[in-house]
Amino acid sequence: MTVAESHRESPTDEPPQAFVPGHVTGLFSVHPADDPRKAGSRGAGLALSAGVTVTVVPADETTVELDGETVEMEAVTGTLDRLDVSAAVRVESDLPVSAGFGVSGGAALGAVLVANERFDLERTENELVSVAHAAEVAAGTGLGDVVAQARGGAPLRCEPGAPGHGELNGIATPPTRVEYVSFGGRSTGEIIGGDVETLTQAGERALAALRDAPTLPHLFACSRAFAKDADLLTPSVERAIDDVRDAGGEAAMAMLGETVIALGDGLTRAGYEPASCEIDRAGARLV
Numbered sequence: 001m002t003v004a005e006s007h008r009e010s011p012t013d014e015p016p017q018a019f020v021p022g023h024v025t026g027l028f029s030v031h032p033a034d035d036p037r038k039a040g041s042r043g044a045g046l047a048l049s050a051g052v053t054v055t056v057v058p059a060d061e062t063t064v065e066l067d068g069e070t071v072e073m074e075a076v077t078g079t080l081d082r083l084d085v086s087a088a089v090r091v092e093s094d095l096p097v098s099a100g101f102g103v104s105g106g107a108a109l110g111a112v113l114v115a116n117e118r119f120d121l122e123r124t125e126n127e128l129v130s131v132a133h134a135a136e137v138a139a140g141t142g143l144g145d146v147v148a149q150a151r152g153g154a155p156l157r158c159e160p161g162a163p164g165h166g167e168l169n170g171i172a173t174p175p176t177r178v179e180y181v182s183f184g185g186r187s188t189g190e191i192i193g194g195d196v197e198t199l200t201q202a203g204e205r206a207l208a209a210l211r212d213a214p215t216l217p218h219l220f221a222c223s224r225a226f227a228k229d230a231d232l233l234t235p236s237v238e239r240a241i242d243d244v245r246d247a248g249g250e251a252a253m254a255m256l257g258e259t260v261i262a263l264g265d266g267l268t269r270a271g272y273e274p275a276s277c278e279i280d281r282a283g284a285r286l287v
């Protein structure tokens with residue numbers, strides 16, 4: 001018996017679960033490729049201490065439950081298909097789906113981490129992240145959330161793609177409170193599956209500017225410039241960002257949702273009633 005096997009057989013072991021931080025993208029560019037492990041986005045954002053908790057129970061057929069309701073979530077089903085296993089996947093989310101928090105990528109990444117334990121797959125972290133990234137890209141629901149969620153912090157996606165293809169860096173951050181409000185959802189698939197030339201040029205410009213001075217306030221400033229240049233702002237998002245700026249704070253739009261994220265208590269000070277959390281600096285993990 002290996003050390004890992006003896007650990008798994010301990011009668012006191014709880015079933016494995018994974019926590020994956022939410023991730024808001026502030027700015028991004030789209031980089032397609034035939035191989036979904038090579039496709040992805042460049043960009044920058046924040047991993048959040050609000051996120052998803054995922055459990056996986058082996059079953060004859062793969063099903064996905066989100067906060068108690070059966071849902072279709074292709075990134076998750078695709079992840080298990082790629083591992084050649086089937087299971088009932090349960091996702092508990094602190095965050096709304098489809099609002100720019102990377103819930104689908106987080107669910108896929110959580111599922112792959114737990115499935116590796118439950119099915120004794122013995123894959124490395126990079127291999128697991130790669131599977132979830134490929135499934136999320138193939139589903140059309142995200143391009144860079146999975147690699148960012150695996151890393152945590154304030155990830156800079158300098159080259160697109162899964163580990164071995166992409167390249168990550170980050171903005172060094174102390175413990176930091178953030179606030180967010182969501183006015184509604186936005187179809188990620190429609191935007192990243194459409195004409196992305198203007199968006200990609202704006203994203204490349206904004207990332208280059210941010211890398212010249214990689215700080216959190218500058219991430220927010222570059223994200224605001226990106227949202228405007230890529231023409232992604234909606235009236236409610238623009239108003240909330242302006243209100244936070246007028247109250248002396250930093251805010252930006254979360255891609256791709258009708259969501260605003262602010263540093264510190266920026267939204268509260270502007271008169272909103274936001275949810276709050278911290279930047280998650282640890283990244284996705286088994287718990």
Ligand SMILES: Nc1ncnc2c1ncn2[C@@H]1O[C@H](COP(=O)(O)OP(=O)(O)O)[C@@H](O)[C@H]1O
Nearest residue numbers: 071073074097098099100101102103104141188
């Ligand atoms: N109630 C729901 N509303 C929107 N999407 C849902 C819902 N339930 C499940 N889904 C699935 O969740 C995924 C949402 O992906 P996406 O729009 O990228 O959101 P997120 O930004 O949270 O990752 C899609 O695969 C969609 O089919």
Ligand SMILES: CC(C)(COP(=O)(O)O)[C@@H](O)C(=O)O
Nearest residue numbers: 025041100102142143144256
């Ligand atoms: C912005 C987005 C393409 C989608 O993000 P979400 O809507 O949260 O799935 C993200 O994956 C990225 O590459 O930055």
